[in-house]
Amino acid sequence: MQQVTVTEHLLLNQKQSPMATGRFTSLISELILSAKIISREVTKAGLVDVLGFTGDTNVQGEKVRKLDEFANNVLIHRMRRSGVLCAMASEENGDLIQISGDLPKGDYILIFDPLDGSSNIDVNVSIGTIFSIYRRPLKKSGENPTLEEVLQRCDKQVAAGYFIYGSSTMMVFTTGAGVHGFTLDPSVGEFLLSHPNMMIPEQGRIYSVNESYWNYWDNPTKDVISYFKSTKTALGQPYSSRYIGSLVADFHRNLLYGGIFMYPAKQNPDTGKYQGKLRLTCEAAPMAMIIEQAGGLATDGVNRILDYTPSELHQRVPFFVGSRNDVMTVKDIMGQAE
Ligand code: AHG
Numbered sequence: 001m002q003q004v005t006v007t008e009h010l011l012l013n014q015k016q017s018p019m020a021t022g023r024f025t026s027l028i029s030e031l032i033l034s035a036k037i038i039s040r041e042v043t044k045a046g047l048v049d050v051l052g053f054t055g056d057t058n059v060q061g062e063k064v065r066k067l068d069e070f071a072n073n074v075l076i077h078r079m080r081r082s083g084v085l086c087a088m089a090s091e092e093n094g095d096l097i098q099i100s101g102d103l104p105k106g107d108y109i110l111i112f113d114p115l116d117g118s119s120n121i122d123v124n125v126s127i128g129t130i131f132s133i134y135r136r137p138l139k140k141s142g143e144n145p146t147l148e149e150v151l152q153r154c155d156k157q158v159a160a161g162y163f164i165y166g167s168s169t170m171m172v173f174t175t176g177a178g179v180h181g182f183t184l185d186p187s188v189g190e191f192l193l194s195h196p197n198m199m200i201p202e203q204g205r206i207y208s209v210n211e212s213y214w215n216y217w218d219n220p221t222k223d224v225i226s227y228f229k230s231t232k233t234a235l236g237q238p239y240s241s242r243y244i245g246s247l248v249a250d251f252h253r254n255l256l257y258g259g260i261f262m263y264p265a266k267q268n269p270d271t272g273k274y275q276g277k278l279r280l281t282c283e284a285a286p287m288a289m290i291i292e293q294a295g296g297l298a299t300d301g302v303n304r305i306l307d308y309t310p311s312e313l314h315q316r317v318p319f320f321v322g323s324r325n326d327v328m329t330v331k332d333i334m335g336q337a338e
Pocket residue numbers: 062091113115116117118119210245246247248277
């Protein structure tokens with residue numbers, strides 16, 4: 001069997017992809033090395049002291065787990081020395097992470113969720129790392145990029161992807177020329193092409209949502225969930241409900257089998273306001289780029305995620321992502337209510 005590595009794949013597709021430059025390739029190679037280190041640590045969880053909490057609370061108001069912190073530190077440490085970035089942002093850090101003084105800088109901006117699904121760490125359920133890459137729009141040499149330069153319209157992403165630490169470790173990513181999946185072969189330590197040109201079925205058969213929030217949803221959202229609970233798919237079967245609680249894992253399954261993942265806005269009992277949970281820059285936007293490249297759709301219920309321009313680094317957004325027909329159904333139901 002022909003075994004194609006990520007680097008080979010980028011080089012082989014050089015003609016089609018303007019991203020296959022040496023600098024972009026080294027950015028991806030550093031990301032891969034970081035993910036291998038995180039994967040190694042995840043695999044050892046339970047044997048070494050990486051389970052449980054650090055005692056800190058992050059900028060999202062969440063209790064930080066030891067593996068959240070480990071993954072974040074690995075990515076920041078490795079990527080800031082890559083020489084190809086001018087700034088980074090992480091789910092775990094309140095502010096932009098600048099590339100300090102004497103380190104070499106490049107044009108790329110990296111935004112990441114170092115460990116996604118971290119509530120599943122201690123119970124051996126799949127978790128992941130999500131990344132999103134932009135280019136710096138106007139390069140002013142020597143100066144660090146401003147927040148405005150980082151908060152670009154989401155369709156300006158030049159690449160996006162995720163690593164999933166599951167029954168095997170996989171990397172799934174796009175540079176705007178389709179979605180390709182690579183599986184880590186632990187015996188050689190390389191990610192090898194296993195899922196070329198991934199496409200999500202147009203019609204899904206799974207819906208994924210945390211239904212315990214029912215009482216916190218507005219009526220159009222309840223109508224959407226009722227639809228998926230009570231309607232047969234165009235394939236003639238009822239939908240199946242599957243919810244892991246790791247966006248990466250729920251997304252990955254739906255990408256392969258067809259389906260829709262939903263994290264609707266829910267009401268904050270203190271303020272009365274409706275808000276999504278998932279973060280636009282490090283969760284929704286990269287997944288939206290991947291799903292569109294795989295033939296699916298991603299919206300906030302009505303509007304396309306990739307048309308958003310974030311107004312702040314940790315902006316949250318309602319998120320509906322998956323098979324084209326299913327996301328369109330949500331839009332039809334929610335659009336009627338508007
Ligand atoms: P993270 O672990 O990076 O903070 O992300 C958690 C996210 C996402 O992975 C998942 O889909 C969602 O939170 C689950 O939230 P609920 O527990 O509210 O369902």
